[in-house]
Amino acid sequence: xxxxxxxxxxxxxxxxxxxxxxxxxxxxxxxxxxxxxxxxxxxxxxxxxxxxxxxxxxxxxxxxxxxxxxxxxxxxxxxxxxxxxxxxxxxxxxxxxxxxxxxxxxxxxxxxxxxxxxxxxxxxxxxxxxxxxxxxxxxxxxxxxxxxxxxxxxxxxxxxxxxxxxxxxxxxxxxxxxxxxxxxxxxxxxxxxxxxxxxxxxxxxxxxxxxxxxxxxxxxxxx
Numbered sequence: 659x660x661x662x663x664x665x666x667x668x669x670x671x672x673x674x675x676x677x678x679x680x681x682x683x684x685x686x687x688x689x690x691x692x693x694x695x696x697x698x699x700x701x702x703x704x705x706x707x708x709x710x711x712x713x714x715x716x717x718x719x720x721x722x723x724x725x726x727x728x729x730x731x732x733x734x735x736x737x738x739x740x741x742x743x744x745x746x747x748x749x750x751x752x753x754x755x756x757x758x759x760x761x762x763x764x765x766x767x768x769x770x771x772x773x774x775x776x777x778x779x780x781x782x783x784x785x786x787x788x789x790x791x792x793x794x795x796x797x798x799x800x801x802x803x804x805x806x807x808x809x810x811x812x813x814x815x816x817x818x819x820x821x822x823x824x825x826x827x828x829x830x831x832x833x834x835x836x837x838x839x840x841x842x843x844x845x846x847x848x849x850x851x852x853x854x855x856x857x858x859x860x861x862x863x864x865x866x867x868x869x870x871x872x873x874x875x876x877x878x879x880x881x
Contacts, residue, residue, distance in 0.1 A: 750811050750881045751798050758822040758880055765792045765839055765851050765859075772858040785836050788853040789824065792839065798879070804837035811879035819843045819876045825850045825864075827872040834874055838862070848876070 753761075767780075768791075774782025778791055786804045793800050801807050808826050819825065819840050825848060827836040838852030841861065848864045864870050 750879055752881045753796070753798075757796060761792060761796060761822055761880075762839070762841055762851075764795050765841075768792070768859045769851070769861075770858060771853070773853050773855050777853075783853040783859060785838065785853045788859060789837050789839060793879075800879070805834045807837055808834045808875065808877060811877040814876055814878050816848070816873070816876055817843075817846045819848050820878070822878075822880045824877045824879060826874045826877065827869060828874050829872050836872070840876065 765788075768783065768788060771780045771788075772782050773784065775784050776787065777783045778787035780791075783791065786802060786807060789804075789807065790800050790802060800810060804826060807824060811824065814823065820843060821841055823840040825838050825840050826834045827838075828834055829836045836852070838850035840848055840850050842849040849861060850863070851859065851861050853859050854862065862869055864873055
């Protein structure tokens with residue numbers, strides 16, 4: 659009986675000693691997996707991207723087109739020139755009020771001269787030929803045609819026009835094609851002398867419906 663008790667106690671003692679031993683050192687993931695101290699779930703791969711629907715693709719394409727159109731519109735430069743918007747040109751000529759009056763007197767001497775295409779003398783004038791001839795008498799050099807004359811001097815407001823200024827019209831429907839010399843401005847109604855295609859050198863006014871419709875601008879070349 660004592661022998662059985664001794665064996666039992668010895669068994670308990672040996673079992674307790676075994677349980678007090680240090681745990682094994684884990685030196686790798688493989689060892690940890692074998693001992694059960696490391697577990698993981700292996701991923702099988704990345705999730706597949708979700709493709710947009712046809713409706714979504716159309717919406718994206720439309721948004722791109724709108725953005726492109728906005729960009730194009732932003733890049734456009736719009737230039738609007740109103741008839742009463744002053745614009746500076748060069749050159750101008752400095753003369754006295756006395757000379758300005760003499761210019762108008764010389765212009766009046768050509769009253770009744772017939773219209774002649776390309777004409778530059780009292781025997782016959784076209785519109786720019788008449789203006790250039792008149793100014794040439796005072797050593798004021800101007801271009802030969804009305805469109806080029808419109809680039810000379812300083813553009814002024816219609817209401818500020820004075821005798822000696824040049825007045826321009828668009829009589830051909832596409833650009834400046836007629837010019838005269840301002841002789842008077844009465845409350846914005848401008849009287850001018852010019853070589854008319856139908857009557858030759860005459861006085862006319864912007865109160866005339868034709869010249870009111872075709873008026874473009876007034877340039878000051880005499881300061």
